[in-house]
Amino acid sequence: xxxxxxxxxxxxxxxxxxxxxxxxxxxxxxxxxxxxxxxxxxxxxxxxxxxxxxxxxxxxxxxxxxxxxxxxxxxxxxxxxxxxxxxxxxxxxxxxxxxxxxxxxxxxxxxxxxxxxxxxxxxxxxxxxxxxxxxxxxxxxxxxxxxxxxxxxxxxxxxxxxxxxxxxxxxxxxxxxxxxxxxxxxxxxxxxxxxxxxxxxxxxxxxxxxxxxxxxxxxxxxxxxxxxxxxxxxxxxxxxxxxxxxxxxxxxxxxxxxxxxxxxxxxxxxxxxxxxxxxxxxxxxxxxxxxxxxxxxxxxxxxxxxxxxxxxxxxxxxxxxxxxxxxxxxxxxxxxxxxxxxxxxxxxxxxxxxxxxxxxxxxxxxxxxxxxxxxxxxxxxxxxxxxxxxxxxxxxxxxxxxxxxxxxxxxxxxxxxxxxxxxxxxxxxxxxxxxxxxxxxxxxxxxxxxxxxxxxxxxxxxxxxxxxxxxxxxxxxxxx
Amino acid sequence: xxxxxxxxxxxxxxxxxxxxxxxxxxxxxxxxxxxxxxxxxxxxxxxxxxxxxxxxxxxxxxxxxxxxxxxxxxxxxxxxxxxxxxxxxxxxxxxxxxxxxxxxxxxxxxxxxxxxxxxxxxxxxxxxxxxxxxxxxxxxxxxxxxxxxxxxxxxxxxxxxxxxxxx
Numbered sequence: 001x002x003x004x005x006x007x008x009x010x011x012x013x014x015x016x017x018x019x020x021x022x023x024x025x026x027x028x029x030x031x032x033x034x035x036x037x038x039x040x041x042x043x044x045x046x047x048x049x050x051x052x053x054x055x056x057x058x059x060x061x062x063x064x065x066x067x068x069x070x071x072x073x074x075x076x077x078x079x080x081x082x083x084x085x086x087x088x089x090x091x092x093x094x095x096x097x098x099x100x101x102x103x104x105x106x107x108x109x110x111x112x113x114x115x116x117x118x119x120x121x122x123x124x125x126x127x128x129x130x131x132x133x134x135x136x137x138x139x140x141x142x143x144x145x146x147x148x149x150x151x152x153x154x155x156x157x158x159x160x161x162x163x164x165x166x167x168x169x170x171x172x173x174x175x176x177x178x179x180x181x182x183x184x185x186x187x188x189x190x191x192x193x194x195x196x197x198x199x200x201x202x203x204x205x206x207x208x209x210x211x212x213x214x215x216x217x218x219x220x221x222x223x224x225x226x227x228x229x230x231x232x233x234x235x236x237x238x239x240x241x242x243x244x245x246x247x248x249x250x251x252x253x254x255x256x257x258x259x260x261x262x263x264x265x266x267x268x269x270x271x272x273x274x275x276x277x278x279x280x281x282x283x284x285x286x287x288x289x290x291x292x293x294x295x296x297x298x299x300x301x302x303x304x305x306x307x308x309x310x311x312x313x314x315x316x317x318x319x320x321x322x323x324x325x326x327x328x329x330x331x332x333x334x335x336x337x338x339x340x341x342x343x344x345x346x347x348x349x350x351x352x353x354x355x356x357x358x359x360x361x362x363x364x365x366x367x368x369x370x371x372x373x374x375x376x377x378x379x380x381x382x383x384x385x386x387x388x389x390x391x392x393x394x395x396x397x398x399x400x401x402x403x404x405x406x407x408x409x410x411x412x413x414x415x416x417x418x419x420x421x422x423x424x425x426x427x428x429x430x431x432x433x434x435x436x437x438x439x440x441x442x443x444x445x446x447x448x449x450x451x452x453x454x455x456x457x458x459x460x461x462x463x464x465x466x467x468x469x470x471x472x473x474x475x476x477x478x479x480x
Numbered sequence: 481x482x483x484x485x486x487x488x489x490x491x492x493x494x495x496x497x498x499x500x501x502x503x504x505x506x507x508x509x510x511x512x513x514x515x516x517x518x519x520x521x522x523x524x525x526x527x528x529x530x531x532x533x534x535x536x537x538x539x540x541x542x543x544x545x546x547x548x549x550x551x552x553x554x555x556x557x558x559x560x561x562x563x564x565x566x567x568x569x570x571x572x573x574x575x576x577x578x579x580x581x582x583x584x585x586x587x588x589x590x591x592x593x594x595x596x597x598x599x600x601x602x603x604x605x606x607x608x609x610x611x612x613x614x615x616x617x618x619x620x621x622x623x624x625x626x627x628x629x630x631x632x633x634x635x636x637x638x639x640x641x642x643x644x645x646x647x
Contacts, residue, residue: 028615029515029516029614029615030614030615033614033615152550152554158557158558159558160554160555160557160558161554162560163551163554163555163572163573163576164560164565164569164572169572169575169576169579172575172576172579172580173575173579176579176580176582176583179583179586179587180582180583180586183586183587183590187590187593190599191613194613195515195613195614197610197613198610198611198612198613198614199610199614214594214599214600214601215599215600215601215602215603216599216601217513217601217608217612217613218513218514218515218612218613219511219512219513220511220512220513220514220517220521220522220525220527221511221527221597222597222598222599223514223516223517224517224522224527224530225530225532225592225593225596225597226517226593226597227517227530228530228532228533228593229530229532229589229590229592229593232532232533232536232585232586232589233586233589233590236536236540236582236585236586236589237582237586239578239582240582243575243578243579243582247575447515447516447517448516450515450516451516451517451518455491455492455518456490456491456492456615457491457492457493458491458493458494458639459493
């Protein structure tokens, strides 16, 4: 058994991972419950953020209403550029949704310790990001109320969707991903909701939590079945993560548009999705750890490990950019060569260089250990990553359609205020759900964090207790 | 009528001692409560392997077959004839097979968890205490009235901070 940390008081301490002791400033289970449940109390800052999110959502909702009334022409489409900001933003949000399942499922299977304290946030982020992404194909339709025609439901006309179309693959992939991600989040929440139920004094809230916890009572048998089910859900989610963004990439790669018809798209999209998702995880988790004073749970070691994952995926994405460009030249097709020159040095140079700077150049700063362990820098960098990854999708979609085979087809594309308003509305929609989530349910996983906190023991074990002054300054620990 | 004795423990090793002693005394069926899964308790209880995996396998296989079936059936029913292309093509249809395998396999896993763990549970069972979701461990031994005293003695000897009977 690991030795118990003995801080002088309940104040958080600098936190160093040592062998067998991942969260030295967390001394017992009661402290975990007390500090994490404290995040459920609403604050003025929380209300202010929620109001801003709802305001952004209203902007987006108003713009969509206007678009439905006036038609898709108000959205800035300029034939043949018939995929614009909506599809760019759709791919962007799907990408954001990938880090959650990566952290909760893939890193779970690999037993990566740093996932424990951040996976709940990442899972919730995944569910809300996929909910947001799912709106965009509907927003993109001229008659959005007909969206269900893509689903193979029995109908009196006896017609069915084309199962060879990547757009129908998308419907299945994304609805499966949303269902499994939501299930994964909800199953993981059951023991924590039971903890909230047992702590709740208000009888009405207690009743609601009792229903949501399904009568969970923490018996060893329940945990045994739970652990097995969680393992299998993680095992199913792992290939699902890889398949969903591969299928999204097939929307492009299955066509003959220059710059789209490449075999590299599936791994390139998956790496980009994980990269952008990690960026959004930093955007969310760094303010949460600061404002809720959870630095001794989400430690610098955890941020450091996440930053390394970010750096790795940035380099994979950077490599894909270089390969795309090289093959565009080496393939010898004049159309491809023209397209690539136009994309990087021509009409769309500004978008391409925003993408390259944010996704390839700035993340190289994470080679510095000091910057990897600097939450302020990670937070700033995460904005650049989000920006760069949005522009990556823009650079893939718009330059391809605006510079196809025939010169008479070449055109430009300028988004309108409707596009921008709906883009802002999507952030409002996402953050509204996320803020409501962190107010109602534990933002860190209570039961899994308790797993890594040493239990109380009756017998003295031969490990000398930590002296109060023994906590080092934040230096690399076992996960660094 | 369910009768038994419940012991609440603060320490993990005391709980393990109590489980070992109660199993040795063969007083009755044990239920162990813990705020978080611990291998020490699993080793002490030594339970059988969870059958949830069978639900996963069955659901996954059904989903994979259903994915191919729905795509082939719909394509045959409403054929989109393109010269040189088969109506039912296994490569694109593998996407549906895979997605439905994950979807139905995942949902079957959850169904397996619910069935095996006996949830949703409408009422709290005898012997549960809210403290077991926070920090304490609990051992409930279900036994006939003549063995309640022995169970109480074992629980107290092993370091239970509270022992109470329930029926």
